[in-house]
Amino acid sequence: MRRLAAGVLSLAVAGILLAGCSPAPASDDSPLSAASPAPSRSTVSAGDPDLPAMPPTPAPSAVVDDAAADDAGERLRALVGDAGRPAEVALLGDSFAAGEGAGSYQPVRGVADSLCHRSADALLADAAGTPPSPPGTAILHNLACSRARMSSVTAAQAVEGHGPEGVPAQLEQLAGIRPDLVLLSIGGNDLGFAGLLQACVVDTEPCGQDPALRETTRQQLLQLQAPLTDVYRTLGAATPAPVLVLPYPRLFDAGAEDCGRLSSTELAFGLEITDALNSTIERSVQAANLPNVRYVNALEDSFAGRGACSPDPLVNTARFGPLLNAATSVPASQEVLHPTQEGYRVLTRDLLRWLEENPM
Incomplete structure (x- = not known):
């Protein structure tokens, strides 16, 4: 029975765990700084140890005020739009931009059950409607797709059910x-997040204490910075609109106890990887050095206190039962360890707050 459960879990996690995150190809180049204990967010510095660590971010209250959500469209238009027309926002990138985990997935190129999983309840759904929207409201163009890699920005993405041509390059879409604002989430699939989590769930030894795995991840992070910078430069040159590069939210709470087949040390390792990836993304934005491309340093801790292993999570849980259920369904398996509908509302709240504090 134990062997069967492990096998089912392997199916659930292998290649599809972080929703759309495809496992990285086997390589000798890839995790973080050797087998040191998992640092807090204030001490992580992915790659070059001479670079400064990211500063700690105070944990916000992960509760959405309904009144604030109701006027989100007007707030967004005031921040990035024009009083005479709706503000238009384009979502680009991977599953965290598409709205994976929130349900209410929309057809893509006529495919009703597209595994791009573009959700009507994605980021900024409180502020923007799907075209055509009523006059005076914002318009959201969701061009993102689960499993997207950096290459999906400039080239077609192979997606099951979309035929040999796949889904067109996001820049082509x-x-x-003519957006007033572009949001981009990219890089997690290029790092191979799902493969890393598979190692944590399936392997018997704690993955965060594996020196080889940590070194491989560290090398992969180093190799990500240059191509990420190229993506930001390409996108920044393709549109005059502000391009906001989004971090990946921390899916687990710091100090969380064992969760399903993930031990507390493995959860800490997951946080370390997330922080290191966000640090790499931020440095790549800085290296792109374009006035209309900015990093949003406000969403990393949006789920503080309500992570995937909490009693009231804002993340589709990683506990044993849901993982077994996900093993029988590719669409369901994509949702594991992605924000819930409420989770995206919390991210929307924090993004609008950041926009108010950082005018475009």
Whole structure:
């Protein structure tokens, strides 16, 4: 029975765990700084140890005020739009931009059950409606797709059910739009997040204490910075609109106890990887050095206190039962360890707050 459960879990996690995160190809180049204990967010510095660590971020209250959500569209238009027309926002990138985990997935290129999982309840759904929207409200163009890699920004993405041509490059889709704001989430699939989590769930030894795995991840992070910088430069040159590069939210709470087949040390390792990836993304934005491309340092801790292993999570849980259920369904398996509908509302709240504090 134990062997069967492990096998089912392997199916649930292998290649599809972090929703759309495809496992990285086997390589000798890839995790973080050797087998040191998992640092807090204030001490993580992915890659170059001479670079400063990211500063700690105070944990916000993960509760959405309904009144604030109701006027989100007007707030967004006031921040990035024009009083005479709706503000238009384009979502680009991977599953965290598409709205994986929130349900209410929309057809993509006529495919009703597209595994891109573009959700009507994705980030900024409180502020923007799907075209055509009523006059005076914001318009959201969701061009993101689960499993997207950096290459998906400039080239077609193979997606099951979409035929040999796949889903067109996201920049190609953006060409027909004149957005006031572009949001981008990319890089997690290129790092191979799902493969790392598979190692944590399936392997018997704690993955965070594996020196080889940590060194491989560290090398992969180093190799990500240059291509990420290229993506930001390409996108920044393709549109005059502000491009906001989003971090990945921390899916687990610091100091969380064992959760399903993930031990407390493995949860800490997951946080370390997230922090290191966000640090790499931020440095890549800085290296791109474009006035319209900015890093949003406000969403990393949006789920503090309500992570995937909490009693009231804002993340589709990683506990044993849901993982077994996900093993029988690819669409369901994609949702594991992604924000819930309420989770995206919390991210929207924090993004709007950041926009108010950092005018475009």
